Amino acid sequence: MAELVTVVVLLAAMVVAVPVAKRFGFGAPLGYLAAGLVVGPAGLGLVTDVGAIAHASELGVVLLLFLIGLELRPARLWVMRKAVLGLGGAQVIVTAVVVGALAAFGLGLPLPAAVVLGFGLALSSTxxxxxxxxxRELLAGLSGRNAFSILLFQDLAIIPAVALLPLLGNSGAMPDADGAWLAVAKGVGAIALVLVGGRYLVRPAFRAADSAKSPEIFTATVLLIVIGTAVFVQAAGLSMSLGAFMAGVLLSDSEYRHEVRADIEPFEGLLLGLFFVSVGMAADIPALLAEPVRFIALALGLMLVKAAVLVGLGRFGGLRIGGSVRMATVLSQGGEFGFVLFGLAVSVGAMTQAQASAAMLVVTLSMLATPFLFSAEERWLAPRLIVKSPRPFDRIETDGSPVLICGFGRVGQIVGRILRLRGIPFTALEKDAAQVDFVRRFGNKVFYGDPTRPELLRAAGAETARVLVVALADVEESLRVVEIARRHFPNLTILARARNRRHAHYLMDRGVTHIVRETLDSSLRLTGDVLQTLGLPQDEVARTLDTFRAHDERTLLRQHAVHHDETRLIQTSRQAAAELQALFEADRDER
Known part of the structure; x- marks a missing residue:
């Protein structure tokens, strides 16, 4: 009964704290940490068996490593190799050396503890x-990609660090050279067995589970492979995280990868949340209250050292000062793998329990401070430091193409491909620089420019072209182009893409008569396939779709007169639905 009460308390704390933390923009990890602080021994004391919770929650870290391995396909790692190995490797090495030296010479720690502390505090929280x-949709930016590369290297670096940790210990785990060689041999043999066995056994196991047509058996198979591999590797003297990581890599190119991820993510998210709760519960609050200045100074010192290293590496790697500061802000805290490393260091005698507890408290404080610092950076520093220097528009050279395409996304590209196949020249304008660079890699000729500027339309040949295709995704921009074209280039016949009925009405307000609603044709075709699959004759399917299309076009024109009046628009929509129903009933009666 007591165990069930503990589960209820933990779940209630997580359910309350995480939404509150997200509501204020601080993310789920801070909510989990706060929940642990509140319900733990230093808070309300509702949960006291911190050790049991911590052991159970370690499975969350194991599953996190598995998911990292699952995403780490060799091809992806090869593309990111320079940032991962160069920037990530430099960050870990430089930070570990600086922090380790400060720990040894500044705090007087023994060399093994200083080495563990330096490496453990060099890691950040993935x-x-x-x-x-x-x-905040920042992963696509250069600073976001570099931050991800550094985190990826850190996640990889923890594996050999944990494997080599016993070499720093004095607990008798590796007492002599023969014992060391035996331990290395056991570890290498375990890795070899996992790689060979995984290559030939994992896919047949998944095929067998899939053939059972039972989702719970498939999930059980996934958990068996992950946890079984982790336990097997741990039995050989290595870490469970290494085993889980290898299991993920083995499955990274499997056809079951997406299904495996969908099955594991809920467990990983909940257990990793429990891990953060256990961290909050285990925080040495009495020590913090006894020496608040010391521990706050150590946490701030850690973040300043890591930030200085990251800013320097970012600038050396070509990042602007704003991007370097942002990367330093998000990566300056300690990470969850530091807790794992410090705990293992105590078990092998490389650190004392007091040293590990102090280090964990510093990491916890740095993690608590990160969301606040990031919010401050976004509010006050980013607007001043991150200056987006606009890329100059292309100099447009046109040979009198009869067609001008504004917007070269998924719609404009199809128009351009067919025109090219027919030998009809066209000029394409696209204002998204990344999109321009992407489509050019496939041999498309497109100019980087803003089609809402009259001078660029003129430079693209709008005065001599015959047809203007407005294929912009943004409604306001497409309307602006139409207005400019009708005012300055009346010679153009305008054909426009409409995202929806409202967009179509706005285009009709501006005199556009050639309008194609982007989802109508594809939706009708899909509906036709559905009807044919259900057994309706092809001529009946065609008649049904033609009836619907004709009625919908008439309704669109009729609603144009009242589209600014929502009440009348709703009324005409209901009338149109009744009319369409009557048409289909009349069609059935005639047959």
């Missing part, structure tokens, strides 16, 4: 940083 960047 579970905290990636959600923060993703929520």
């Amino acid at each position: 579970a905290m940083v990636l959600p923060m960047l993703a929520e």
Whole structure:
């Protein structure tokens, strides 16, 4: 009964704290940490068996490593190799050396403890940083990609660090050279067995589970492979995280990869949240209250050292000062793998329990401070430091093409491909620089420019062209182009893409008569396939779709007169639905 009460308390704390933290823009990890602080021994004391919770929550870290391995396909790692190995390797090495030296010479720690502390504090929190960047859509930027590369290297570096940790210990785990060689041999043999066995056994196991047509058996198979590999590797003297990581890499090119990820993510998210809760519960609050200045100074010192290293590496790697500061802000905290490393260091005698507890408290404080610092950076520093220097528009050279395409996304590209196949020249304008660079790699000729500027339309040949295709995704921009074309280039016949009925009405307000609603044709074709699959004759399917299309076009024209009046628009929509129903009923009666 007591165990069930503990589960209820933990779940209630997580359910309350995480939404509150997200509501104020601080992310889920901070909510989990706060929940642990509140319900733990230093808070309300509702949960006291911190050790049991911590052991159970370690599975969350194992599953996180598995998911990292699952995403780490060799091809992806090869593309990111320079940033991962160069920037990530430099960050870990430089930070570990600086922090380790400060720990040894500044704090007087023994060399083994200083080495563990330096490496452990060089790591950042993958579970905290990636959600923060993703929520703000910053992962696609250069600083976001570099931050991800550094985190990826850190996640990889923890594997050999944990494997080599016993070499720093004095607990008798590796007492002599023969014992060391035996331990290395056991580790290498375990890795070889996992790689060979995984290559020949994993896919047959998944095929067998899939053939059972039972989702719970498939999930059980995934968990068996992950946890079984982790336990097997741990039995050979290595870490469970290494085993889980290797299991993920083995499955990274599997056809079951996406299904495996969908099955594991809920477990990983909940257990990793429990891991953060256990960290909050285990925080040495009495020590913090006894020496608040010391521990706050150590946490701030850690973040300043890491930030200085990251800013320097960012500038050396070509990042602007704003991007370097942002990368330093999000990566300056300690990470969850530091807790794992410090705990293992105590078990092998490389650190004392007091040293590990102090280090964990410093990491916890730095993690608590990160969301606040990131919010401050976004509000006050980023607007001043991150200056987007606009890329100059292309100099447009046109040979009198009869067709001008504004917007070369998924719609404009199809128009251009067919025109090219027919030998009809065209000039394409696209204002998204990344899109321009992307389509050019496939041999498309497109100019980087803003089609809402009259001088660029003129330079693109709008005065001599015959047809203007407005294929812009943004409604306001497409309307602006139409207005400019009708005012300055009346010679053009305008054909426009409409995202929806409202967009179509706005285009009709501006005199455009050639309008194509982007989802109508594809939706009708899909509906036709559905009807044929259900057994309707082809001529009946065609008649049904033609009836619907003709009635919908008439309704669109009729609603144009009242589209600014929502009440009348709703009324005409209901009338149109009744009319369409009557048409289909009359059609059935005639047959």
